[in-house]
Amino acid sequence: MEAAGAIAGEASDPQSETTGITITVKFSGRSIPVTISPDATIGDLKSLLQPLTNVLPRGQKLIFKGKLLVDATTLRASAVTGGAKVMLMASQGLHQGDGPILKEAQSVPTRVDNANRLVSEKRQVRVDKNRLERWKVTGVVALSECNLKAIPDEVWACGLSARVLDLSNNSVRDVPSQVGRLSSIQKLLLNANAIMDETINWEALTSLKYLTVLSVNQNHLTTLPSALGALTSLKQLHVANNKLTSLPxxxxxxxxxxxxKVNNNRISTIPTCIGDCISLIEVDLSSNLLSELPETFGNLHDLKALYLGNNGLKSVPSTLFKMCLQLSTLDLHNTQVTMDLLRQFEGWESFDQRRLLKHQKQLDFRVVGSAEFDEGADKN
Structure with missing residues (x-):
């Protein structure tokens, strides 16, 4: 009777091999329960963990009892059983997490005479009349690293005089409609702030017809609006280290x-109309979630540098080497594209000569050291 009871208990046990096992994955101070078949591979486990941790599978290192788990091995073969605790470590550059960590504005000690002691207070940036006049004369409004939480009203007073506005490395959250008053602005630098989709007035921003450089790296953007297409004078677009999932x-x-440059986002597809951006010289799509690229990349005849590392790519557009005759830099590290595959593409030999020539010039002018030549892709 006891034996029969044991068998019945095993059949209804949620941790049995037929229904899977539940393990706990420790990551970044969190305990993540995962139910999975004991015959699943470590690679399967990593795929399950990606949406739970926002870490790409190739960026995951799973450690159990002090040993690194191998992708092709099953949980059963790795002795990972129900109730086991597995540690997850994320490789740098492959963590598609909740966006960049922004530093709080630093406090500056100030002496209080009447108390004769030091107190900590936020450094205040005062825009005096002389500074405003200087902005108007030079056309450069330089307010980077000023501990700002909002754009000073005096900035809008620059009007047509402003050519460059640099608000990088602050804690600015809102880009209001007043930005449209800077109708002659050519460079707008908003890197490393706290800007979100709903706090940036794209309608006003896209009215800046002379804007050639827009840089909003390291913010909290999840989308780029269709209105972006109105910035027809734009020559440089920098939106790295955000949370973008696509391009309009x-x-x-x-x-x-x-x-x-849209590296370090969560972009999974690139629209075919990218081939209409015929002036592109440099494109950085590294550290995203791309599995393929549109064939229209072959239309980018002026393209010189293409960065695609840390993606899930299995191949490249078939006409990339044949049509992009200026291409001399290609980064495919940490993808599934190998050197053996690349050598099969038409136009590879000409591309190979260009990149070797570029490397030699860099050596001649001592731009790079004498380290081994980087092939640009993994060997296998």
Missing amino acids: IEIGLLTHLEVM
Whole structure:
């Protein structure tokens, strides 16, 4: 009877092999329960963990009882059983997490005479009349690293005089409609702030017809609006280290765009209209969630540098080497694209000669050291 009871108990046990086992994954101070078949591989476990941790599978290192778990091995073979605790470590650059960590504005000690002691208070940035006049004369409004939480009203008083506005490395949250008053602005630098989709007035921003450089790296943006296509004078677009999941199809209207850096986001697809951005010279799509690229990349005849590392790519556009005759830099590290595959593409030999020539020039001018030549992709 006891034996029969034991068998019945095993059949109804949620931790039995037929229904899977539940393990706990420790990551970044969290305990994440995961139910999985004991015959699943470590690679399968990593795939399950990606949406739970926002860490790409190739960026995950799973450690159990002091040993690194191997992707091709099953949980059963790795002795990972129900109730086991597994530690997850994320490789740098492959954590598609909750966005960048922004530093709080630093406190500056100030002496209080009547108390004869030091107190900590936020440094206040006062925009005096002389500074405003200087901004108007030079056309450069430089307010980076000023502990700002909002854009001073005096900035809008610059009007047509402003050519460059640099608000990088602050805690600015709102980009209000007043930005449209700076109608002659050419460079807008908003890097490393606290800007979100709902706090940036895109309608006003996209009215800046002379804007050539827009840089909003390291903020909290999840989308770029279709209105972006109105910035037809734009030559450089920097939106790295945000939370973007896609690019608008209107990006194809940016025919003067030369540099596009959208690395370290969560982009899974690139619109085919990217091929309409015929002036592109440098494109950085590294550390995203891409599994393929549109064939229209072959239309980018002026393209010189393409960065695709840390993605899930299995191949590249078939006409990339044949049509992009200026291409001399290609980064495919930590993808599934190997050197053996690349050598099969038409135009590879010409590309290979260009990149070797570029490397030799860098050596001649001592731009790079004498380290081994980087092939640009993994060997296997």
